[in-house]
Amino acid sequence: MGSLFEELEAREATARKRVEALEAEVAEVSGRLSAAREGLERLRIARETVAEVLAEMTPEKPGVAVDTDRSSAVDSVASAYAGAERHVIGVLTVPNWQPGMGAEVLPRVYRDILEVVTDARGPVRAKQIVPRIGLPAEAGKIEGTRSKLKRLVERGWLDEDTPGMFTPARRRGGASPNSR
Incomplete structure (x- = not known):
């Protein structure tokens, strides 16, 4: 019977080595996946930044x-x-608001931001909006959202009566007080 236990121990050692090798492969692939995701995110941010610069x-x-x-x-x-x-x-990705214009003319992320501000009970800050539109509450995401909020204000879609506090635009006489 001793040889049966020895055979089982040998098979267990082989299986353990295989598991360790696979875990090492998973760690390597996970690291490469993380680096690829980071590169993808940098490219997305660069594309959005270029679009914003061109729009401005x-x-x-x-x-x-x-x-x-x-x-x-x-x-x-x-x-x-x-x-x-x-x-x-x-x-011009975010057009100036005009009477009769609906949010459907805005890019998706701007529509999401506008919806969150409209649904809020009072003025909201960028850091309150970020998690509600599905982004992580990181400084970069908050600043990007703040930039979008400022753009919506300057184009007449939102108001910013107090710095950093955004509300739906109060339109007087058919035009936004913020439109140029």
Whole structure:
């Protein structure tokens, strides 16, 4: 019977080595997955930042005229960035609010932010909005959301009566008090 126990111990040792090898592989793949996710997140942030910069460019800044006439905006972006791999279609991602305009014209993240502010009982801060739109409460996400909130204020979708406190826009006479 001694040889049966020895055989079982040998098989257990082999199985243990296999488990350890697989755990090492999992750790390596997990590290590579984490690095790939981090790279993906950096690329997403870079793309969003470029889109925001292009959206904020004014006629005084070289290259692009921000205009509600989409065809002229596209032409000026194409000429300003001739030779770029991608052409930007429409520079103004958050249009100025106009009577009769609904939130459906906004990009998805802006609609989510607008919905949270509208549903709130009172003024809200960026750090209160971030978890409600499904983002982690990290400084970078809060600052990005604050930037989007400020853009919604300057385009007439929201009001900011107290710095950092955002409310739905009170429209007087058919126009937002914040619209230009």
